[in-house]
Amino acid sequence: MKSTTDRRSFFKKAAVLAGAFSSNSLFEQLHAADILAKNRQYVSLSPQEMAENEDFWATIQQGYPASSSPVLNLNNGGVSPSPLLVLQAVDRYSQLSNQAPSYYMWRILDQGREPLRQKLALLGGCDPDELAINRNATEALNTIIYGLDLQKGDEVIGCKQDYPNMMQAWKQREQREGIRYKQLSFDFPIEDDETIVEAYRQAISPKTKIIHVTHVINWVGQIMPVRKICQMAHEKGLEVIVDGAHSFGLLNFQIPDLEADYFGTSLHKYLSAPIGTGMLWIKKEKISKVWPLLCNGNPKSEDIRKFETLGTRSFPLEQGIGEAVNFHNGIGAERKEARVRYLKNYWAEQALGIPGVNIHTSLQPAYSCAIAGVSVDGLSPQELERQLLGTYKIHTTPISYENIHCVRVSPHVYTRLTDLDRLVAALGELSAAHSSQPLGQKGT
Secondary structure (H helix, E strand, O other): OHHHHHHHHHHHHHHHHOOOOOOOOHHHHHOHHHHHHHHHHOOOOOHHHHOOOHHHHHHHHOOOHHHHOOOEEOEOOOOOOOOHHHHHHHHHHHHHHOOOHHHHHHHHHHHHHHHHHHHHHHHHOOOHHHEEEEOOHHHHHHHHHHHOOOOOOOEEEEEOOOOHHHHHHHHHHHHHHOOEEEEEOOOOOOOOHHHHHHHHHHHOOOOEEEEEEEOEOOOOOOEOOHHHHHHHHHHOOOEEEEEOOOOOOOOOOOHHHHOOOEEEEEOOOOOOOOOOOEEEEEOHHHHHHOOOOOOOOOOOOOOHHHHHOOOOOOHHHHHHHHHHHHHHHHHOHHHHHHHHHHHHHHHHHHHHOOOOEEEOOOOOOOOOOOOEEEEEOOOOHHHHHHHHHHHHOEEOEEEEEOOEEEEEEEOOOOOOHHHHHHHHHHHHHHHHHHOOOOHHHOOO
8 A cells, every 4th residue: 555655646746847747847837927928918919020029039038048158059950959947857857767767767757658749749730649759850760761661673762952861771771672762952942842843753653662851951941842742742652751850849830731651850959859859750550561660579560659669768858858848839839930930031131141141041931941051152161160160159060962062050949139140240251351262262
């Protein structure tokens, strides 16, 4: 009797500490009242009007420790920092776990996965039994890539601007099993859906089985017409895998609306969940035919949970996802997308007016949101990135890959306009300093 009572008390304690499966969340304690007050104050404003409301976004910025970092992080497309409440939740879960790890992890925190699954499914607009919780988009998408039965000679269509880890997975299957991996190449930006859809259509042959498409191209932020590609592919009897690493938690969409068959994402990008968290979605009727990436006792099961047999995992990180979802919902998906797109356009439109500065991303709402590529005549991407960081303490990421040569810039909701003014000023100074260099010294 005593052990049962003790266990109930531990569940109650866990619920008090937790955000992922408790109504008494850190979000409720720390932010709900302030954000609710702002929501009431600006209830009449559209998401686009709210995007320019600095009073509202100042409240959001205060929730992120990264907003006061001495290094300006403009590589949120790589990994986004978490709000303070997510960091605190993970810390509390970690302290709880370390009192008696196997007890608290497997018997207490493990009970939170199903409510967390439901919360993520609500955010994604899908059935909880179609979602598996894992560590990142690479793990989610590699599960699909390696888990589908393909025969020698079967074709998969992707593009050279997809994410490297996914391309390498397909190339490994090609080398090992003799499938054919065909890659298109696009010159972004492209502001015409049919141009992209038609390229995939023309690549299809009688042996094509799968199209792999990236929702938001990580290099330059191009938004791909995923739904149209899926509809075209299904008309021809093909399946579609969607890499949503840079779209989920940023763009306002529901996963089933894409009409894909498979979808994988990282949650530590624009959802701001703990670093090392991800999610896999598989259309329910297709779960049984996908082999797990890691071993499972019933690999042909119809249960999505077969993809979660990871062994010992970080339960604190996993349960911290719930607080990130709380924070995201407090902002509102439409507002978040509108704000981040506004921030991207704020700096990029100014940069376009600087002689010698080039933008490599569409600024049209349908074709980009957070990410934009920038280059400065006379500087290679690596040189530009080094000078932005070394001289101005601005962190970005340089890209010299295939036909893309630029520095990627990706702000987030905690980014201030003054931060972006700092970036624009730096680009102006660097362009002026290198404008007199001979053409032979210019970066590509």
